[in-house]
Amino acid sequence: QVQLLESGGGVVQPGGSLRLSCAASGFSFNNHGMHWVRQAPGKGLEWVAVISYDVRNTYYADSVKGRFTISRDNSENTVFLQMNSLRAEDTAVYYCAKDKRKYHGEFDYWGQGAPVTVSS
Amino acid sequence: DIVMTQSPDSLAVSLGERATINCKSSQSVLYRSDNENYLAWYQQKPGQPPKLLIYWASTREYGVPDRFSGSGSGTDFTLTISRLQAEDVAVYYCQQYYDTPGTFGQGTKVEIK
Numbered sequence: 001q002v003q004l005l006e007s008g009g010g011v012v013q014p015g016g017s018l019r020l021s022c023a024a025s026g027f028s029f030n031n032h033g034m035h036w037v038r039q040a041p042g043k044g045l046e047w048v049a050v051i052s053y054d055v056r057n058t059y060y061a062d063s064v065k066g067r068f069t070i071s072r073d074n075s076e077n078t079v080f081l082q083m084n085s086l087r088a089e090d091t092a093v094y095y096c097a098k099d100k101r102k103y104h105g106e107f108d109y110w111g112q113g114a115p116v117t118v119s120s
Numbered sequence: 121d122i123v124m125t126q127s128p129d130s131l132a133v134s135l136g137e138r139a140t141i142n143c144k145s146s147q148s149v150l151y152r153s154d155n156e157n158y159l160a161w162y163q164q165k166p167g168q169p170p171k172l173l174i175y176w177a178s179t180r181e182y183g184v185p186d187r188f189s190g191s192g193s194g195t196d197f198t199l200t201i202s203r204l205q206a207e208d209v210a211v212y213y214c215q216q217y218y219d220t221p222g223t224f225g226q227g228t229k230v231e232i233k
Contacts (some may be wrong), residue, residue, distance in 0.1 A: 035222075045162075045170065045213055045224040059220045062121075095169050106160040106217055108181065110169035 002026040002109045004096050009114030012086055020081040020114050022096030029077040030054075033103025036070060036081045038092035039113075048094070051079065052103035064090075086118045122146050122216050126225035132233040139201040141228045143214035148194045151218060158218035161190055161199045164227075165210045173212075174199065206232065 008020040022034070036048040049060045049070040058070050069082040079096055094114045097107035123146040133139040149158045157177035162170040172181045174190035177197055187202045201208055209232060214225040 044211075044227045045164075045215075047221045047223065050220065050222075061221050100172075100175065104217060104220070106172060106175040106215070107162075107170075108172050108175075110171070113169055 002098065004098060004109055004111035006094065006096055006111045006114035009094065009116050011117045011119060013120050014087060014118055016086050016118070017082070017084045018086065018116060020083070020094055020096075020116075022079045022081075022111055024077045024079070024096075024098070027098065027109075030074040031102070033099035033101065033105070034070075034072060034079040035097045035099060035107060036079075037095045037097055037107070037110075038090075038116075039095070040089075040092040043092075046092075049081065050099070050103055053099075054102075057103060083116070086116075088118050090116065091118050092116060121221055122149065122219055122223050124214055124216055124223050124225040126212075126214060126228050128228060129226070130229040130231065132231045133201075133204045134233045135206065136203050137233075139204050139208070139230055141199045141212050141214075141230075143192075143197045143199070143225050145195045145197075145216055149216045149218035150194050157193055157197070158216055159190075159192070159197050160215045160217060161188075162213045162215065163208075163210045164213065170213065201230070204230070204232070 005023045035050045051070045067085045072079040096111045098109040099105045100108040159177040161174040164170040178190045211227045
């Protein structure tokens, strides 16, 4: 069965950095795009970033462009989100999500989420 | 960016009755080359990640009960729960994946009346 397991969340001061990981299993990882989606406390879903199945294409929400970097290791079935220059408004649960297609599709599996708190 | 607007923000429905959620996109999400609407619906229960219910606007994901149905085309879409069950209490989101970023609606909270 498909599993997505996020790790790396935690508490960080404003201006700090965190690196989230999402270990995938149960499907052909290198055939699917992978996304990060976040949800601030009590709020709705906000798409953050996507990386295509072949690593060639990445896209970011305007709110994180220039600060966050998505990457993947197809040999390790893992996707990463490097978050730099963190702000209070980045506080959220970060979900990794599997694209049903190469990178432009709907999200058919989600991880349980990694909580990130940016606070001094 | 394509803006997705859901209505209502919340609704309370009696058990066994119909619940209807609307979603409107700021531009068409119908892809002419394949005649598919790039629109999905998700269900999120408290403390859980979202779950895909519907894609291509009207195709139920495997394992989703047939009381859930999606309809619409272009810019106007509807999610219908035909006979509300207690386990359907959740927040429901529409999402367009026609363009990047894949924007979500603000969510509709469904409760039992």
